[in-house]
Amino acid sequence: MILDLDEFISRERPAWTELEDVLSDHDTHPDREMSFDEVQRFHYLYQRASSDLVKMNTFAAHAEMQAWLENLVARAYAKMHEERGSGPRFSIWRWLKVGFPSTVRRRWRACVLATSICLVGATLGAVIAVANPEAKADLLGGFAPLAGDPSERVAMEEREDFDLFSGRQSFASQLMVNNIRVTFLAMAMGISWGVVTAIIMFQNGVILGIVCCDYVRAGEGEFLLAWLLPHGSFELPAVFLGGSAGLVLARAMFGWGTDLGLRARLRRVMPDMLTLAVGAALLLVWAGLVESFLSQYHRPDLYPWKIALGSVQLGALILYLAFSGRETVSNLNTGGALR
Numbered sequence: 001m002i003l004d005l006d007e008f009i010s011r012e013r014p015a016w017t018e019l020e021d022v023l024s025d026h027d028t029h030p031d032r033e034m035s036f037d038e039v040q041r042f043h044y045l046y047q048r049a050s051s052d053l054v055k056m057n058t059f060a061a062h063a064e065m066q067a068w069l070e071n072l073v074a075r076a077y078a079k080m081h082e083e084r085g086s087g088p089r090f091s092i093w094r095w096l097k098v099g100f101p102s103t104v105r106r107r108w109r110a111c112v113l114a115t116s117i118c119l120v121g122a123t124l125g126a127v128i129a130v131a132n133p134e135a136k137a138d139l140l141g142g143f144a145p146l147a148g149d150p151s152e153r154v155a156m157e158e159r160e161d162f163d164l165f166s167g168r169q170s171f172a173s174q175l176m177v178n179n180i181r182v183t184f185l186a187m188a189m190g191i192s193w194g195v196v197t198a199i200i201m202f203q204n205g206v207i208l209g210i211v212c213c214d215y216v217r218a219g220e221g222e223f224l225l226a227w228l229l230p231h232g233s234f235e236l237p238a239v240f241l242g243g244s245a246g247l248v249l250a251r252a253m254f255g256w257g258t259d260l261g262l263r264a265r266l267r268r269v270m271p272d273m274l275t276l277a278v279g280a281a282l283l284l285v286w287a288g289l290v291e292s293f294l295s296q297y298h299r300p301d302l303y304p305w306k307i308a309l310g311s312v313q314l315g316a317l318i319l320y321l322a323f324s325g326r327e328t329v330s331n332l333n334t335g336g337a338l339r
Helices: 005-028 036-056 063-081 092-106 108-131 133-147 150-159 168-192 195-217 221-254 262-295 300-323 326-334
Strands: none
Touching (some): 005 036, 005 063, 092 108, 092 300, 108 195, 108 221, 168 195, 168 221, 168 262, 221 300, 262 300
16 A cells, blocks of 8 residues: 555656666667666566556556656557568557547546536526527527527428438538547647637537527427437537537647646546547447437337437447457456566
């Protein structure tokens, strides 16, 4: 048991820094082979850092330092177990199975905060839709056409013949580009100490709250779910992840809980930020395809099937982010078995 956590960190940190320097040198000179003594030293540093991480996991304090050490041990594990050959070292399958979901779990606080900001905005939007309907058009901005009577729009959509492929490819591309742009903007604006990121999340929440409240009050709840759930089950989580990446950057800007300099803090969080942003972009690509080719297909007899599909997608995404790669990450944290 660690009796004095600060003293423990002070004592062990030189070894962690040495391990980080070895990994950085390898990243800079990937083709340089280690000598036998260097390999032995690297193995010792890795085992020592892994053991220290297990000890730190029993404490809630120094969460930032613990997250940094987790990342360091994971990098060292990957270096120890990499397979040299002619193929690329990066594995998209491993990234999808372990890297992306484990990063979301590690940054769950930022995810919860980004989601909460959006939900607060949605609540305000619903209140505005009830208390001041005349303000809807101004607040909806580019979505102003949705400010009209919901029942009239539903009747019009259900009367229209829908050509599955007429202009769908172009529409899908536009949706993907726009949503990915918004997501990366929310991430990049973390540089504003999170202020602009929070505004983006809040603004999107207001729009969502106004639209949802309007359609539910008009008795068009089934149409709303069938319209939004197929693509929204991926689109909204992607927006939340983009906001999460921005909030991770904002925390690094403030430097809470660490005495590292700004450059070191940014270097530490950059891999997680990029992982969150790229994962969100992949979700948005799928959401754009679904929105173009399915969500806009408004036939009442298909509403239950569209709602079911969206629900299954959302449930599968939650299970994937919550559990995928847990066993591998556990092995990383405890040192794993040497192959």
